[in-house]
Structures are given as structure tokens and as C-alpha cells.
Amino acid sequence: RxxxxxxxxxxxxxxxxxxxxxxxxxxxxxxxxxxxxxxxxxxxxxxxxxxxxxxxxxxxxxxxxxxxxxxxxxxxxxxTVTVEPERALSGTPRLVAVLVGIADPGNAGTVVRVADAAGADAVLLTGDGVDVHNGKCVRASTGSLFHLPVAVERDPAAALAACSRAGLRTVAAHGHAESDLTTAEGLDSPTAWLFGNEAHGLPDDVLAAADTAVRVPLHGRAESLNLATAAAVCLYARVLRHSP
Structure with missing residues (x-):
């Protein structure tokens, strides 16, 4: 069962x-x-x-x-490991990954692993997405699922509101954003990164509700990055800025 x-x-x-x-x-x-x-x-x-x-x-x-x-x-x-958003975002979080309608359990688990590696304070799943306890998701997280708070909030608007109440600036990872990681300002502040569905990206209402949108710059001929890779680049942006 x-x-x-x-x-x-x-x-x-x-x-x-x-x-x-x-x-x-x-x-x-x-x-x-x-x-x-x-x-x-x-x-x-x-x-x-x-x-x-x-x-x-x-x-x-x-x-x-x-x-x-x-x-x-x-x-x-x-x-099961999931907690309420308020508990996951308690204290003074500095970095949070928000997965909006992620369908692929392997991607979800990999993002949890990346968030853990980048020192994120929590992962929040919202929208109609994968169950984080799915076997493939658990394997892809390689144990990180047990290391940091993972919360579920089905309503994306409520998820973003919870992030804002926690003092986080919501930043949408969006391939067509005007600013990219090399030019965007404010990424040193407490941030909740929003990552969308593999095929459709973030819904329009979520993009509109986010404080800002940022894209990963592509310098070669690749059309795009897959979700987990893009999430790794974004979550590590702040980490690398503060590296010695």
C-alpha cells in the first residue's frame, strides 16, 4: 500500500x-x-x-x-516528513525553494537534494504536483528529504503569502525574464526561489504575484536548462556570491 x-x-x-x-x-x-x-x-x-x-x-x-x-x-x-508551511518557514529563513506544480518525482527529489546542498532552510511544494514521498523522489533526494523541512501548501497564492510573511522576497525563475542572474539585484536578501512545471513553467498568476523574475543566462546554443539544473544554478547564486 x-x-x-x-x-x-x-x-x-x-x-x-x-x-x-x-x-x-x-x-x-x-x-x-x-x-x-x-x-x-x-x-x-x-x-x-x-x-x-x-x-x-x-x-x-x-x-x-x-x-x-x-x-x-x-x-x-x-x-512522512512533510510539515506545515508556517513551521518550515519559522525563524529567519534566508533561502527557500518553492516547487510549483512539479510533475516529475525525479526532478522534485533532485531539487530537494540541491536545496540541501546549497544550505536552503526549507523546500515548499505547491500546486497540483508530485508527492514528495514518491519512491523515485525519495531516491533522487539521496537522503536530503530527511535533512531540511519540506512543506506542502496546495494553494500557490497561500504559499507565496507564507513566504512573504516570513520575510522572503519571492523570485520566479523564468526563462523570458528581463533580468538574469548576472544583472539582477537583491539576490543577496532572503529569497524564496519559485520553480515551475517542467513543460509549462510557472503559471501566469504566480509570475504576476512574485516580487520579481530572473532568468538563467544561456551563452551557448542550448534552448534551455532542465528544471533541476536551473534550480541548482539559481539556488547556488547567493552561495557563490558569498564564497570566500
Whole structure:
């Protein structure tokens, strides 16, 4: 059931697959049980020593729990990690990634990973997008899903309002914006970067509501950057400006 969105929502739990995800879940999340094949249990004996409960399963059971072509034979049952936006944006956040209607779980998970690496304070998902507890999203985050607050607010207007109340300047990543990362001003201030759907970008109402829009400059012949790459460039813009 936890391989489906409805099953995860009903149970309040999800599956984290693979050694890295399980390791970070045990360190930073709340794990109820770990399922492992005999081979995986032997290979990761030190890791499993910290698990609250371990059930050894056969290869067929491991395949049913996995959403990959080549299961790693190690799956943890974890409490869902999402929190309310107000909690994720509490304190004095300086950098937040807002994903608006992101459909691809691999992209969503990669952006969570990038946000974690860039030192972001939170990730906020809004609009009709992917479930951040989707197996592919969890794998793409490589454990970062457990490192920083992840919030869900279905209404984009409410999400932007929450960012503004937290003192964040909302900056839309938009391929046709007049300013680019080399000329835009104010990126040193607390910023919530808005990233849109892979195919359609940000909705017009979200673009209109953002404080400003900025594009990533393209100097070669590439038509565009994919979502995760563009997000990495934008989220690191402030980090690189403050590098020694």
C-alpha cells in the first residue's frame, strides 16, 4: 500500500529504499521497521544495528516493495516528513525553494537534494504536483528529504503569502525574464526561489504575484536548462556570491 500515494496518505508512512536513504532515515527521521534480504542484511549489518526492527524477506518480497528495476534489498518504513508551511518557514529563513506544480518525482527529489546542498532552510511544494514521498523522489533526494523541512501548501497564492510573511522576497525563475542572474539585484536578501512545471513553467498568476523574475543566462546554443539544473544554478547564486 505504501507504494501508492493514497496508501501513504492514509497510513502517514512511506518507504525509503537503498542504503543511503535508510541510513539518513535512521539518523534524522522516524523509522518503524526495515525490510532486508539476507544478502542486504549481511552487507549492511552495521547500518541495521541501529534499526528499531528488522525483518528479513526473500527476493520476491523485496521486489514487491521496490519501485526500481534492480532492487537493493533494503527498505525502511518511515513516518512522512512533510510539515506545515508556517513551521518550515519559522525563524529567519534566508533561502527557500518553492516547487510549483512539479510533475516529475525525479526532478522534485533532485531539487530537494540541491536545496540541501546549497544550505536552503526549507523546500515548499505547491500546486497540483508530485508527492514528495514518491519512491523515485525519495531516491533522487539521496537522503536530503530527511535533512531540511519540506512543506506542502496546495494553494500557490497561500504559499507565496507564507513566504512573504516570513520575510522572503519571492523570485520566479523564468526563462523570458528581463533580468538574469548576472544583472539582477537583491539576490543577496532572503529569497524564496519559485520553480515551475517542467513543460509549462510557472503559471501566469504566480509570475504576476512574485516580487520579481530572473532568468538563467544561456551563452551557448542550448534552448534551455532542465528544471533541476536551473534550480541548482539559481539556488547556488547567493552561495557563490558569498564564497570566500
Amino acid at each position: 505504501l507504494t501508492t500515494r493514497s496508501g501513504r496518505a492514509e497510513a502517514g508512512r512511506f518507504l525509503a529504499e537503498g542504503a543511503q536513504a535508510v541510513r539518513e532515515a535512521l539518523r534524522y527521521g522516524r523509522v518503524h521497521e526495515v525490510f532486508a534480504t539476507e544478502q542486504a542484511a549481511e552487507r549492511h549489518a552495521d547500518l541495521l544495528a541501529g534499526a528499531p526492527a528488522v525483518s528479513v524477506v526473500d527476493r520476491r518480497a523485496a521486489e514487491l516493495l521496490s519501485e526500481t528495476v534492480t532492487p537493493q534489498g533494503l527498505v525502511a518504513v518511515c513516518d
